[in-house]
Amino acid sequence: MEPAVNLAALVPNDTWWPLLPSRQLKRKPIALERLGAQVVVWRNGRGEAQAHGRFCPHRRADLGQGSVHGHNLVCKFHGFEFDGTGQCRLMPCEGSAAKIPPGMAIRRFPCLEAHGFLWLWSGSPETMPAAVPYLPALAGIPPLASADTEMLWEMPLERSVEQLMDMHHTPFTHPLVWLSISSKRNTRMVYEDLQLEGDHWRGTARFEPDGGGGKPFRLPHQLLFPNQSLLEFDYGIYLYATLVPINRERSIGWVRYLVKAPFSRALSGISNWLEARFVQPDDLAVLLANRPARGGLQHQCLVKADSFIAHWHRRWSHLVPGAYDEANPKANTSS
Numbered sequence: 001m002e003p004a005v006n007l008a009a010l011v012p013n014d015t016w017w018p019l020l021p022s023r024q025l026k027r028k029p030i031a032l033e034r035l036g037a038q039v040v041v042w043r044n045g046r047g048e049a050q051a052h053g054r055f056c057p058h059r060r061a062d063l064g065q066g067s068v069h070g071h072n073l074v075c076k077f078h079g080f081e082f083d084g085t086g087q088c089r090l091m092p093c094e095g096s097a098a099k100i101p102p103g104m105a106i107r108r109f110p111c112l113e114a115h116g117f118l119w120l121w122s123g124s125p126e127t128m129p130a131a132v133p134y135l136p137a138l139a140g141i142p143p144l145a146s147a148d149t150e151m152l153w154e155m156p157l158e159r160s161v162e163q164l165m166d167m168h169h170t171p172f173t174h175p176l177v178w179l180s181i182s183s184k185r186n187t188r189m190v191y192e193d194l195q196l197e198g199d200h201w202r203g204t205a206r207f208e209p210d211g212g213g214g215k216p217f218r219l220p221h222q223l224l225f226p227n228q229s230l231l232e233f234d235y236g237i238y239l240y241a242t243l244v245p246i247n248r249e250r251s252i253g254w255v256r257y258l259v260k261a262p263f264s265r266a267l268s269g270i271s272n273w274l275e276a277r278f279v280q281p282d283d284l285a286v287l288l289a290n291r292p293a294r295g296g297l298q299h300q301c302l303v304k305a306d307s308f309i310a311h312w313h314r315r316w317s318h319l320v321p322g323a324y325d326e327a328n329p330k331a332n333t334s335s
């Protein structure tokens with residue numbers, strides 16, 4: 001059996017992680033770092049997405065600078081060609097009749113294209129399921145009808161993922177956005193119908209004025225553990241987000257507005273523009289200064305409104321041993 005992808009043990013085995021939005025991957029190979037591994041992604045002649053180890057076994061050139069010929073990935077340095085299994089099929093300098101050494105191969109990473117992303121399976125290729133789970137509420141909404149906002153988080157996944165589940169920061173971190181959807185007085189938040197079982201968590205965040213009165217604002221929220229989140233706004237507007245560790249210190253994610261309404265493409269494009277321009281910068285400004293950078297249960301005094309976050313960390317610490325250990329504790333003192 002081929003080994004699992006999760007080289008750096010950053011995530012649990014046998015989970016799905018987005019590599020990049022499908023629309024970014026055209027015919028030109030793209031080099032990426034994900035889960036601490038160096039990966040090249042490319043499309044073969046049939047348009048099927050592939051993911052392999054990034055460096056050519058010959059003289060270690062970056063295959064992200066290569067090209068695609070038929071169903072093969074071609075190295076820019078000496079033109080060696082690799083097929084979808086990762087095996088070298090041609091060494092031009094030796095001629096097509098030459099015997100190719102078995103070690104002249106690149107590692108194949110199990111991946112699947114679904115829901116507008118290319119997903120990496122953090123297990124071995126033999127255990128890869130035929131489908132990537134998705135939030136049932138989004139069934140039937142074309143994922144490619146909308147734009148994405150990319151978020152490069154200079155912080156570990158254990159911190160950035162909290163932002164997918166933190167509802168009650170909105171009135172304070174994004175006051176103008178909040179005023180456009182709710183009232184300034186709605187700062188108390190309680191979960192209605194909280195369900196944190198299995199992999200699919202649900203709850204409706206109800207915002208209301210402290211002490212009652214006023215008009216409550218409800219924001220249904222779902223999480224497909226560990227990394228797909230959904231907020232359901234009025235007028236059939238959904239905010240979908242997913243993320244992945246680049247390595248132990250950085251992560252990257254995408255926010256995508258999906259709209260079940262007329263003019264879905266335009267509405268989604270405008271929402272994404274607002275997100276990139278006004279929402280993400282405010283989040284980042286706060287989050288980059290948080291210490292310790294890694295988050296987790298040990299250094300945070302979480303409250304009821306953080307139920308999703310607390311549950312996520314409890315489960316993660318169980319699944320990823322050492323996830324919250326700091327290599328250099330001095331760099332992350334909380335005092």
Ligand code: FES
Pocket residue numbers: 056057058059060061075076077078079080
């Ligand atoms: S380094 Fe790739 S073909 Fe030589």
Ligand SMILES: [Fe+2]
Pocket residue numbers: 169170173174279283
């Ligand atoms: Fe935010």
